[in-house]
Amino acid sequence: MPLDGAPRRSAQPDGRAGLSERLGRAPRVVKTLLRVRRVALAGNPNTGKTTLFNRLTGANAKVGNYPGVTVERQEGSVQLPRSGHVELLDVPGTYSLSARSAEEQVAIQAIAGLSPIERPDAVLIVADATQLTRNLYLVLQVIETDVPVLVALNMIDMLEARGLSIDVEVLSKSLGVPVVAISSQSGKGIDALRDALDRVVADPELGRPGARWLPTSKELEADVRAVDAVLPADWHTGEAQRRHALALWALMSLDEHDELQGASRELRQTVAERRALAHKSGREIETEIIQGRYAWIDEHAAKFLREERPAGLSTTDRVDRVLLNPALGFPAFLLAMAVVFQSLFNGADPAIGAIETTFGWLQERINALLPAGIVNDFICNALIEGVGSVLVFLPQIALLFLFIGIMEDTGYMARVAVLMDRLMKMIGLHGRAFVPMLSGYACAVPAIMATRTMERRRDRMLTMMVIPLMTCSARLPVYTLIIAALFPPSMIFGFLPVQGLLMVAMYLFSTVTALICAAVLGRTLFKGPKVPFLVELPPYRMPHWPSVTRMVWQRSKLFITQAGGAILAITCGMWVLLSFPRAPEAQARADAEIAALVSIEDPAAREERAKAIESTRAGESLRASFGGKLGHAMEPLIEPLGFDWKLGVGLLGAFAAREVFISTMGLVYGIGSDATQDSPSLREKLRAEKRPNGKLVYTPLVGLSLMVFFALACQCMSTLATVYRETHSWTWPTFLFVYTGVLAWLASFAVYQIGRALGFT
């Protein structure tokens, strides 16, 4: 984050000494006065943590990334009556602090303040009152690390319906830290929580030391002591309790397969030794620790928790009887997915159309206002075009995240993950990958953003790398043009339309390829330790609308600010590529020809001629541009696929967005950039185009090869920019571009060469 790392200016620009220098004699005072207090917000998944975060921080969250990992970091400020402004850091939801991967390690780093994350002044833990004992497992772990703790006991209004009652005071006394009962959904108890947080921040001793579980056996104590002695020096500053907690953490987390950072070799060795030693005497350290904590919880729970099994079925049970029913569940699921998909595919159209119309109008206005020339061209065709091509994704992003928000908040997303698990397991993924992959059929950009709903980096990366293979809606106009131009309508076996079958075949082809790629990549590049697929099925709830709309807004904003810049820059780059070097002679000739048109009397005819001349000129300029030359230079590379250099230019244009292929081809053939997949003139041109040797360029075989290329190549700058934004590195977009490019080339090569060998032209 720039704020943390930015060098502090020691003097003001006007020469006055800065605040810290003026108070230089009392640096400690400055430190306590100016240092922003930090509170970490932790909790199990599905505990209403995000809703509470939103309630406490209002609408001012900063979204960034935890250093070194692709885990999102949300931070917001809370205004407290006495302590003033406090930064609240949202820690990823987790059932335990134990970790296997660098992503899971974020939790212990954020709570215990291990490098590179600053130590919080207090930890606010959200615990689900309806599942108290399991939630207390995390609470105990956090208390062990010796940070001041405040517990927010959430969903307090649901206790009665579940036949539970909790004595909050006794709970607080047992844990030795303050506990406030709240309902993040209704807002009940939030003021009391704010007040309690204020007090704990002002006086940390209120939240410490808390009750803790300690190893009960001599052997386990010895294990902890041995590990404690070899903890890395930067993990602690000597505090005994914290060391003890971190030693327990190391015993639980480190093993030969983990991907954890910062553990020294000595520490790893000691953990392995103690584990082997325990094994020899028939003990298992992990089981002892987990069992010990749960035994502590169960023993104390008897004092504050009363359970009576409620009579009859809960609402959730009744709903799940239908939604997870063998006969009804799947149709209901298909219906839900159809609604999501249809909305993405068609529902966003009016908004997308409105954005395109607005930007088209803007281009026309500016074009009319400014004199023709390079400035006009740059503003219209690079800047406005670029901003337009960023904004045009917003309707689909907003819609998808609206659905994801609703499905997550109601609890249906967990059911989707469960229903789809068997299918997704076959390709080395799990049920949570389904919604992002399905969204890929509408557009890869929101789909890639939706991979956020998966916790593991490996799963997320793998899904991201195959989503662009799904047939997105931008490929449809390209397929439509090629099929309409090169495959005359006819029937196979007298009743199957060739054109429709080809379209279906393209969908099947891309789906099968994506599944194969996922299976292959998952077993090679993204091979990782197996993790159990444990999905919690939370009770159904009404969505908390402010949180849903906030997520929609946040995702849209992140896309614009982070992927938008890259898309705009690439659009400008493409513009340079396709408009330079300028062709002044062609322009002068076209101007002269247009001037000579005054002799034509009919204004409509005159306009038509002028447009034709202008289109020819634009085609000439494009052919003379760097892009045109690059197309020529690419020819040897794409010739084995059956493509000529003009198609090469079209492919370059398609990098801006696949459907731009059509308008680029329109330009190349001098028909004008307003060509669409339905333009008869473009179809005619394609059908008539001949090679220097007199043979047709566009045969059905070339058409097939071209469609296969489009199906596989990730030639979409917006997708690549989004992968960049999600992974924070250019490595993955580059990998994606190269691997899909190679795959596309090989597949098209095979289609064209095998086709020719079989005697097709």
Place this chain on the structure above:
Amino acid sequence: MTNLDTLSPGTRARLISVGGERAFRCRLMEMGLLPGTYLRLVRRVDVGGVLELEVRGCRLTVRRGEARNLMVEPA
């Protein structure tokens, strides 16, 4: 004693042992599936190949293949 996958829906059982790889066992146990814990098989979701369990008041799903590592005693 039998494995979890053989239970019929609605059955309550006591967990006897958790087998499988270390990390897998830890994850299950940390979520409350410890030897000695009582659980209930709520339903089998065959479409997804998973079992829904109720343990410590929460609902969890486990893959059928993974459930075979959990030995239980019907109660």
